Amino acid sequence: MNITSLQSHILQEESRYQGATGDFTWILSAISLAAKGIAAQVRRARIEDVIGDHGGANVHGETQQKLDMIANDLLMTCLGSRPTIAVVASEEHEEPTILRRGAEGGKYCVIFDPLDGSSNLDVSVSVGTIFSILKNDPSIPGAVETLCQPGTHQVAAGYILYGSSTVFVLTTGRGVNMFVLDPSIGSFVLVKSNLRIPPAAKTYSVNEANRRTFPEGFQRYLDWAHAEEYSSRYIGSMVADVHRTLLKGGVFLYPPTSKNPLGKLRLMYEANPMAMIIEQAGGAAVAPSSAERGGSAVRILEITPSSIHQRTTVVLGSSAEVENVLRHL
């Protein structure tokens, strides 16, 4: 039997490039170390006092859970010690943190959602971590300006799902690979390389309670899907909903609502990494604009962000299912 760990997989990938420095291996090993720490805390929720409000609110006005902060601190600590990281940014911090300038060896920026779906923690439903890695442009002095690159510039993206098993899904732009944490040896081991999303599947994933306030096209799509006898699956943890969509096919949507007219999900650390993964697996990821703005759909990865916490509409999944949504808009 041939066991490939996440670490050895990345080393192998890097060795394909001449002059590879191993920088990337260091960054991904920091993320995998933090993920193991977060997984351990999630598993011990309610045994340790880690559930419940932290007492603060993040930049979006959302209540921060204790575990949001624990996950955030673990990622900041693990990434902070890696010598090639220039800037880190998190859902939980209004401003990015400059770790080192280009002249000091800062080559990459990492932006993340430390704990996605954290409001599901107290009922033991799956949560996740989402991250995106970008190159640092040393000629740009401001951290925000350095980070605000379109998703097509991501050099790697991934998520970790803390579910019935702990799953690490990664793309470095050459397909998608899936690893599962083997708790008996403490390593993420490769379980599927070159993962492909099924081209079609009659499942949609959306918070349908918001339907009344969706733009009309989305309501027409839902009527059509009902008539076509689609199934509905929605957890309310993006990582879990996208992971199911990646493996089983279908479409995941977060349309504009009256509460979140621009969409709820965050472009840089939720939509972009997921869009890169889904596209690399052969699917599609788009952001339809409102009817007033022409109603056309742009590829999520082509949006140039103007702020690190910017929101976007999200429609992603099997290509045929994304097309089915777009036909009704």
Ligand code: AHG
């Ligand atoms: P977070 O916990 O990082 O704030 O993200 C929650 C997000 C995402 O995980 C999920 O897809 C979405 O919120 C669910 O929103 P609704 O409860 O409005 O459906």
Ligand code: MN
């Ligand atoms: Mn989130």
Ligand code: MN
């Ligand atoms: Mn979060």
